Amino acid sequence: MTTAEKDAARARLGLDDSIHIQYVKWLGNALHNNWGLSLKYKMAVMDVVSPLIGNTLLLGGIAYILVFLLATLLAIVCAMHEDTIFDRAICKIGTATYYIPPFWLGVVLVLIFSVNLKWFPSSGAYDIGRAGDVGNRIKHMVLPLIVMIASHLWYYAYMIRNKLLDEVRKDYVLLAKTKGLTKHEIMYKHCFRNVAPTIVSIMAISIPHVLSGTYIAESVFNYPGIGSLSVESAKYHDYNLLMILVLITGVLVILSSILAQTINEVIDPRMKETGVSLWQK
Numbered sequence: 001m002t003t004a005e006k007d008a009a010r011a012r013l014g015l016d017d018s019i020h021i022q023y024v025k026w027l028g029n030a031l032h033n034n035w036g037l038s039l040k041y042k043m044a045v046m047d048v049v050s051p052l053i054g055n056t057l058l059l060g061g062i063a064y065i066l067v068f069l070l071a072t073l074l075a076i077v078c079a080m081h082e083d084t085i086f087d088r089a090i091c092k093i094g095t096a097t098y099y100i101p102p103f104w105l106g107v108v109l110v111l112i113f114s115v116n117l118k119w120f121p122s123s124g125a126y127d128i129g130r131a132g133d134v135g136n137r138i139k140h141m142v143l144p145l146i147v148m149i150a151s152h153l154w155y156y157a158y159m160i161r162n163k164l165l166d167e168v169r170k171d172y173v174l175l176a177k178t179k180g181l182t183k184h185e186i187m188y189k190h191c192f193r194n195v196a197p198t199i200v201s202i203m204a205i206s207i208p209h210v211l212s213g214t215y216i217a218e219s220v221f222n223y224p225g226i227g228s229l230s231v232e233s234a235k236y237h238d239y240n241l242l243m244i245l246v247l248i249t250g251v252l253v254i255l256s257s258i259l260a261q262t263i264n265e266v267i268d269p270r271m272k273e274t275g276v277s278l279w280q281k
Contacts, residue, residue, distance in 0.1 A: 026243060036240035040233070045241045049226060053248070055125045056225035059141055060214040063148040067210065068203055071153055075160035080187055082165060094154030102151040102213065106220035109143045123222035144217040151213055156202060163198050167191040204260030207253055 010016045017025070029036060035045045074094075078087045114122035120142050121127070130136045167173070168191055176186045215227030222228065226245055233241040 022239075026240070035244050038233075038238055038241045040236045040238045040241070045244050048241060049229065049244060049248070052225050052229055055223065056214060056218070056227055058137075059125075059144060059148075059217070059223065059225060060211060062141065063145055063152075063214065063217075064203075064207070064210050066145065067149055067152045067156060068199075068206075070149065071157035072160055072199065074153070074157040075164055076187060076192065078157070078161045079164035079168060079191075080183060082168075091158070094157060097150050098154045100150065102147050102216045103220050105150060106143070106147045106217065109146060110221070113143060125224050140223070144221050144223055147217050147220065148210070148213045151216075152206075152210055155209075156206065159202060160195070160199055163195045164191055167195055200260050200263050204256045207256045208249070211249060211252070 007016075015022070026036060037043065038045050038048050041048050074090065078090055081087045110122045113119045121140050122143075125131075125140055126133065126136050127140075164187075168187075173186055173191065176190060181189075211227075214225065215230060217223065218225045218227035219231050226248065230242065230245045232238075233245065
């Protein structure tokens with residue numbers, strides 16, 4: 001493009017205005033459900049984002065569930081075998097795994113399982129023409145899921161383990177032991193139940209953390225989702241596209257916090273009662 005053509009394009013797209021004026025214009029258009037055009041793809045940003053949201057929610061949702069399911073199980077096992085060889089070994093292995101860079105782990109997995117063994121595909125969400133094939137989608141998600149689980153599992157397992165150990169050391173546990181309750185009964189019927197609201201809160205505030213892991217995994221494995229799209233839009237200064245992606249992420253965080261508060265009140269009605277009494281005061 002010539003300088004004149006470039007200046008004309010910037011004027012047409014409103015890029016020659018100051019940043020605050022651009023934001024005010026974007027906000028006004030957004031209130032009318034007009035999110036602007038992608039500067040890279042030359043089409044409405046929602047048309048670019050819509051086909052990819054499902055891929056990210058599928059990958060991130062499965063990873064999110066597996067991370068907290070495995071973290072909770074691992075935390076319970078470690079808490080029940082506190083300070084044993086098993087517990088110490090898991091703590092050391094988990095800590096070492098947590099500090100492995102996700103992008104490096106992804107490259108190693110691709111080299112081993114895609115290039116050498118050829119067990120799993122190295123990129124994409126599915127093979128061409130097989131979008132509806134569940135088995136094919138699972139094969140494409142295995143390596144990204146391993147990276148996401150490995151980079152988040154011990155972080156949350158360690159927090160839940162410490163919460164359980166704090167609960168185990170309370171006086172009512174000693175009373176339960178004197179009544180003849182077994183270790184499993186005390187853990188599952190009392191300790192875990194009392195820690196459950198805390199776990200739900202941790203799960204709620206962890207969504208941005210896990211979501212950032214999805215972005216890394218999508219970039220490493222070239223997985224078509226809003227994570228890789230966010231990196232691409234930032235790289236090409238595609239601000240309209242980046243704004244809607246940030247907005248979607250923010251909405252997910254807010255909704256998850258509301259859901260967590262609702263679930264906490266169902267699990268522990270005392271939270272709701274305490275809130276009411278404070279308001280009444």
